[in-house]
Amino acid sequence: MSNDKPSPATATFSDLAFTRTSPYGSQAEPTYAGATSFLRRKYSKDLESVDVAVIGVPFDVATTGRPGTRFGPRAIRAASTMLAWCPPYAWESDPLDTLHVIDWGDVFFDSGHIAEAPVAIRNTYLQIAAAGVKPLTLGGDHFISYPILQALSRTHGPISLIHFDAHSDTWADDGVRIDHGTMFYQAAKTGIVDPSRSIQLGMRTFNEEKHGYEVLDARWLHRNGIDAALAAIKARVGDNPCYLSFDIDFLDPSYAPGTGTPVVGGFDTHTALEFIRGLKGIHLVGADVVEVSPPFDHAEITALAGASIAQEMLGLFASKCA
Structure with missing residues (x-):
């Protein structure tokens, strides 16, 4: 019988979500094993010295x-193991060499009292913002952006919204609905978003009302291209604190x-x-990737797209710190 014992060093290359000793850098771990935190970041509720949670x-x-x-969120985290x-x-450098990033885990709410969920989301992000930490959110349906913006606007004032989506999500409602198609109407109406400094891109469903947002629909983007769109975004947003919201249905099915x-x-x-990378240098105070629905996915391609977009968002956060 062998007397060989596991090397202590070997243990540090597995379950990095719990065993990593430094918050910085990228490190290989078998993609098929281990705890599936986002990009193998450490699971933690400790916000001390954290840049991005x-x-x-x-x-939903x-x-x-x-x-x-x-x-x-679970599917995006699992797919991110292929990127970690x-x-x-x-990017010219690894954003994880610059940023202290943790996986904070999931917001908890009682599904039996679902009307209280927006309050739970908002309160969580108030704590994140109060700690000076920038949130990168994995959804969830698109409604979640609304309580997040409510929380962040208390710190930053009216925020510029950069919104990639097939839908405008600005259909009018009664002000009390929990709806993933109306929240940016409410965000503009209540002043937590400044629509005069916000832009929506990729829309290919009908809504005649713009509510002050600049809208570059799918036809415009296909005809004018990435560079023209990036120029329009930066002209609209400028140096204002901005929130980047990416609905995965911006992508073709x-x-x-x-x-x-x-x-x-x-x-x-x-x-x-390319759109995400081209936003380098914007004053980004938060971002999300939403509407990934694993029951309708095939071979994890939607989840992998979501994870890849979120990874590029970390590059944006790092670019402002560089």
């Missing part, structure tokens, strides 16, 4: 179509089938990543 919001009762986005072993290739309200005529994954 990755937070899951497993909420505001959907108007197919449910399932409550499973989105090296830096994102299109051929690239993101796993979502609740897919709309044809969208964009490929490369284009989406």
Whole structure:
């Protein structure tokens, strides 16, 4: 019988979500094993010295179509294990060398008292903002952006919104609905978002009302391209504190089938990543990737797209720190 004992060093290369000793850097771990925190970051509720907290919001009762986005945070985290072993290739440096990033885990709310969920979300992000930490959120349906923006606006004032989506999410409502198609109408109406300094991109569903937002729909983007769109975004937002919200259905269903309200005529994954990278240097105070619905996904391609977009968002956070 062998007397060999496991090397202590070997243990540090597994379950990095619990065993990592430094919050910085990318480190390889078998993609098929271990605790699936986002990019193998350490699970922690300790916000001391943290730059970015990755937070899951497993909420999907505001959907108007197919449910399932409550499973989105878990699926994005699992897909991110395929990205965690090296830096994102299109950036000059690894954002994880610059940023102290933790996986904070998921916001808790009682599904039996679902009307209280927006308050639970808002209170969580008030704590995050009070600690000076920037949130990167994994959804969940798109309604979750609203209580997040409510919390962040208390620190930053009216925020600029950069919104990638197939839908405007600005349909008017009665002000009390929990709905993933009306929250940016409410955000503009209540003043937590400044629509005159906000922009929506990729829309390919009809809404005649813009409520003060600049809207570059899918036809405009396809005709004018990435560079023109980036110039329009930066001209609109300027140096104002901004929130980046990415609905995965911005992508064409051929690239993101796993979502609740897919709309044809969208964009490929490369284009989406180029949009995110091109925003380097914006004053980003928070970001989210929402509407990943694993029950409708195939071979994890939607979850992987969501994880990749979130990883690029970390590059944006790092670019402002560089």
